[in-house]
Amino acid sequence: MSYQNILTQTNNGITVITINRPNKLNALNKATIKELSVAFNEVNADKNTKVVVLTGSGEKAFVAGADISEFANFSEEKGGKLAAKGQRILFDYIENLSKPVIAAVNGFALGGGLELAMACHIRIASDNAKMGLPEVSLGVIPGYGGTQRLPQLVGKGRAMEMIMTAGMIDANTAKDYGLVNYVVALGELMPLAEKLAGKMMRNSPVAIGKAIKAVNAGFHIDKDGYAMEIKQFGKCFATADFKEGTTAFLGKRPAQFPGE
Template structure:
């Protein structure tokens, strides 16, 4: 499928999703969110894709926020609908996906851009990137999971400080706070993302999907995370991948997982 606001590239089993609105600092408008929903859904369903790297076009911005021009005419109902649709169709979709998603934060990640990065399973930032949730400067709060995911990643006190002051933080600060997994030079950003994802792709795909589900359950008050872990652990015993993994271990060879 051809997209107006995204570039899709493949590198063996890795699918790149590049937000391609460089003149708008890759801001997320409704059309881009709709395309992200389609692209991510298709990637999760594509058996040729093992994992996804999301990044922004150019070197200035990952995603510099939502497209504020679309907010002017919204009332309470439409504003609520906007947040609920974005959460369901993009941000929660990524977080609860069955394949690993890495955010390669190549520049500004502000507002909805930082929320997009936080929905990904792993975040890698260029050392010149800057991050923040400046919504209160517009009379808003984060609406795509920012209050929840930031609190889980950096703790309540730091989340309150970042959101209430609307201050940006640097990539080294983000690493110190636990907001990103790694910081690297701009030139090394995609190489590092690929290195991590290619290592994950050597592991059993169904086990990776189960790990994502179980780890997400740890911060979901609606479910018992321990029960989820037990269930997912048990399901692994019904896979050919487990048989392959055990056989390879006993035979002292590298496993060849098929994802079944």
């Protein structure tokens, strides 16, 4: 597919998806959400992609928020449908993707931008990054999972403060909170993402997918995380990756996982 608002590039098992609206600080609009949805569907089906890195173009913003002009005049019904569709086709889809997704936060990650980063499995940030959920300053609340994922990551008290003050935190505070794993200089951000991806790609992609499913289950009230872990653990024994991993370990050689 030809994209207008994003760029994609795959090298050595890593697909980098870049939100490319620098004149709008990479703000999310409906078209961009749709393109991201299509791109993530494509990488999910792409056998050459083992890890996805999501970032923003330029040096100022990952995603500076949503395009407010698109929903400023929405009714209650339209607002609900907007959130439901966005969560279904993109934010929840990323969270449940069987391939690791790393958010490389290269500047402002506000509103829908922070929600997008939080949907990813791991977040790293450049030292110029600023993060926040400013929605209540507009008379609305986060609608793409922000009220749920932020407390999971930083705790209820800190999440309540960030949401209710509509304030921003810097990258080092985000690291202290557990919102991001690493903070590095801007020029070191993508090399770090590639380094982390490289470490992941040495392991079983099938096992990683099952681990993602098990971890996510523990954060859903309608699922039993322990039961999901047991189920996915058992399923591993029927995979070619398990046979290869154990055979390689016993044979004292590096594993060459077939991804099956």
